[in-house]
Amino acid sequence: AQSVTQLGSHVSVSEGALVLLRCNYSSSVPPYLFWYVQYPNQGLQLLLKYTTGATLVKGINGFEAEFKKSETSFHLTKPSAHMSDAAEYFCAVTGGGTSYGKLTFGQGTILTVHP
Amino acid sequence: NAGVTQTPKFQVLKTGQSMTLQCAQDMNHEYMSWYRQDPGMGLRLIHYSVGAGITDQGEVPNGYNVSRSTTEDFPLRLLSAAPSQTSVYFCASSGAGSGANVLTFGAGSRLTVL
Numbered sequence: 001a002q003s004v005t006q007l008g009s010h011v012s013v014s015e016g017a018l019v020l021l022r023c024n025y026s027s028s029v030p031p032y033l034f035w036y037v038q039y040p041n042q043g044l045q046l047l048l049k050y051t052t053g054a055t056l057v058k059g060i061n062g063f064e065a066e067f068k069k070s071e072t073s074f075h076l077t078k079p080s081a082h083m084s085d086a087a088e089y090f091c092a093v094t095g096g097g098t099s100y101g102k103l104t105f106g107q108g109t110i111l112t113v114h115p
Numbered sequence: 116n117a118g119v120t121q122t123p124k125f126q127v128l129k130t131g132q133s134m135t136l137q138c139a140q141d142m143n144h145e146y147m148s149w150y151r152q153d154p155g156m157g158l159r160l161i162h163y164s165v166g167a168g169i170t171d172q173g174e175v176p177n178g179y180n181v182s183r184s185t186t187e188d189f190p191l192r193l194l195s196a197a198p199s200q201t202s203v204y205f206c207a208s209s210g211a212g213s214g215a216n217v218l219t220f221g222a223g224s225r226l227t228v229l
Contacts, residue, residue: 009155032216043119043205043220044158051216090157099216100165101146101209102173105157 002027002093006106014114019063019078021109023091026072033074034092034103035065044090050074061085086113117141121206121221128196128228136191136224138206144219146209147189151175151202152223158205164189196228 007022025031032051036044048059055067061084065076074091088110092103122137140147148163150173160173162181170181178200180192189208193200203225207218 004157006157034216036218041223043222044207044218045220046217049217094216099209101148101163101207101218102160103158103216103218105150105159107155107157 002031002095002104004091004093004104004106006089006091006109008109009107010110010112012112012114013081015083016080019076019081019085019111021076021089021091021111023065023074023076023106024072025074025091025093027093027095029095031093031095032099033065033067034094035059035063035074035076036090036092036105038088038090038108040087047076047089081111081113083113083115086111119206119208119219119221121204121224123224124222125225126227128193128226130196130198130228132196134193134196136193136204136206136226138189138191138221139187140189140206140208140219141187142208142210142219143186144208144210145186146211147183148173148207148218149179149181149189149191150205150207152205153202161191161204193226196226198228200226201228202226 003026035047050067058064091106119140149161150158164170164183206221
């Protein structure tokens with residue numbers, strides 16, 4: 001079984017500041033990890049994923065995340081926030097291999113970007 | 116390329132009424148799933164399907180039925196709506212192989228049960 005905990009339901013940053021959204025997971029098997037973003041009144045879209053291989057994963061819109069097995073973490077970062085990054089972000093996990101569309105999601109973190 | 120299409124986008128029901136949320140995908144994906152999104156709880160899996168004629172329960176299946184008669188369609192039925200089913204519902208699909216774990220989501224269906 002898998003679970004995900006996102007630390008902080010709301011994160012607020014200034015435009016140009018570092019974005020750090022925290023995600024810790026629990027999995028009894030080697031995990032596949034994902035970050036999805038949801039803009040207001042829209043569905044979720046994939047930002048990035050980790051399956052195997054390189055632990056630092058780059059995604060769209062300048063975001064990246066690092067898989068740290070020893071810390072069971074998959075934190076999402078972006079060096080410089082933009083107003084358009086304001087959205088809700090979800091971390092998700094599945095056991096390694098085919099998930100058949102079954103992901104376990106975290107509670108979500110709402111990112112606010114101030115001018 | 117439409118992707119995943121959900122209808123209706125908004126629906127208001129009275130307690131005890133039934134309805135069907137429609138979901139269709141045009142990507143020939145094998146796997147389809149329904150999630151509900153509630154504030155502070157993220158997305159929770161209701162039901163999923165690994166192919167036509169094959170469905171299974173997720174984390175929160177009570178009060179919902181599904182069927183999958185074709186690869187493209189995966190409707191979600193509420194048998195007797197309850198206020199606890201007020202939520203935003205998302206349908207998702209994914210293909211086999213290397214894309215099996217990357218979900219494509221619909222835009223969502225917002226349901227209010229009075």
